Amino acid sequence: MASNSKRLIDPIAREAKRLGYVARSALKLVQLDEKFRLLRNKRSVLDLGCAPGAWIQVVHERTRRQGGTCARVLGIDLKEIDRGTLAGLRHVDAARASTMTLDATEARASDLGVETFDAVLSDMMVNTRGLASVDAAASLELAECAVDLAVVRDGGVLAARGDLVVKILEGSGSVEELAKHCKPHFDKVNWFKPNATRSESREIYLVARGRKLLE
Numbered sequence: 132m133a134s135n136s137k138r139l140i141d142p143i144a145r146e147a148k149r150l151g152y153v154a155r156s157a158l159k160l161v162q163l164d165e166k167f168r169l170l171r172n173k174r175s176v177l178d179l180g181c182a183p184g185a186w187i188q189v190v191h192e193r194t195r196r197q198g199g200t201c202a203r204v205l206g207i208d209l210k211e212i213d214r215g216t217l218a219g220l221r222h223v224d225a226a227r228a229s230t231m232t233l234d235a236t237e238a239r240a241s242d243l244g245v246e247t248f249d250a251v252l253s254d255m256m257v258n259t260r261g262l263a264s265v266d267a268a269a270s271l272e273l274a275e276c277a278v279d280l281a282v283v284r285d286g287g288v289l290a291a292r293g294d295l296v297v298k299i300l301e302g303s304g305s306v307e308e309l310a311k312h313c314k315p316h317f318d319k320v321n322w323f324k325p326n327a328t329r330s331e332s333r334e335i336y337l338v339a340r341g342r343k344l345l346e
């Protein structure tokens with residue numbers, strides 16, 4: 132019979148490790164891409180909350196598989212990922228990935244050095260306090276910041292027809308608020324909870340496709 136510690140090993144984390152990903156979150160982006168084909172034809176991607184780098188791995192792996200050359204990725208996080216660590220990650224082509232240690236709530240288009248991105252992905256998460264309504268409100272603030280950077284602030288860094296993915300914690304109307312903020316800017320807005328999300332977690336992803344350029 133398996134020992135208690137063996138039974139407690141998270142199967143998603145084990146699978147992510149087997150596939151060479153640096154965090155279990157990789158499998159969430161894999162599932163988002165399988166469902167919505169988000170990474171198809173994407174040549175440039177902004178990855179908000181990129182540390183420790185698992186989504187960069189997935190973007191490079193899946194975009195390289197489609198076109199031979201992987202998408203250019205810019206990752207932003209409060210935590211630093213040094214070049215050596217990034218270059219050592221499986222699937223990552225360090226010549227086509229860079230990271231900035233920056234608070235995304237303060238980032239401006241001009242900080243990012245690229246005119247527009249084909250996709251903006253936000254897996255950013257606040258340090259939760261364990262109080263559902265407080266955590267949901269803090270997460271809404273971060274999610275709205277991702278939407279602002281993508282489609283509002285300075286005209287937004289997301290290209291026309293581009294796609295946006297934003298993680299948020301459900302609770303106290305946060306999901307409805309975010310959808311309201313987002314809908315005018317996109318052709319389609321969906322919600323998706325990857326199986327790789329822990330069953331007890333309140334996190335969910337907004338998937339907004341086809342940026343409309345508003346007059």
Ligand SMILES: C[S@@+](CC[C@H](N)C(=O)[O-])C[C@H]1O[C@@H](n2cnc3c(N)ncnc32)[C@H](O)[C@@H]1O
Nearest residue numbers: 156180182183184185186208209235254255256
């Ligand atoms: C769940 S982790 C992201 C995992 C990442 N997608 C991966 O697969 O490796 C959430 C990240 O959001 C970052 N974060 C939280 N608030 C942020 C902010 N204001 N600006 C930038 N990054 C932030 C955290 O530092 C943390 O690394």
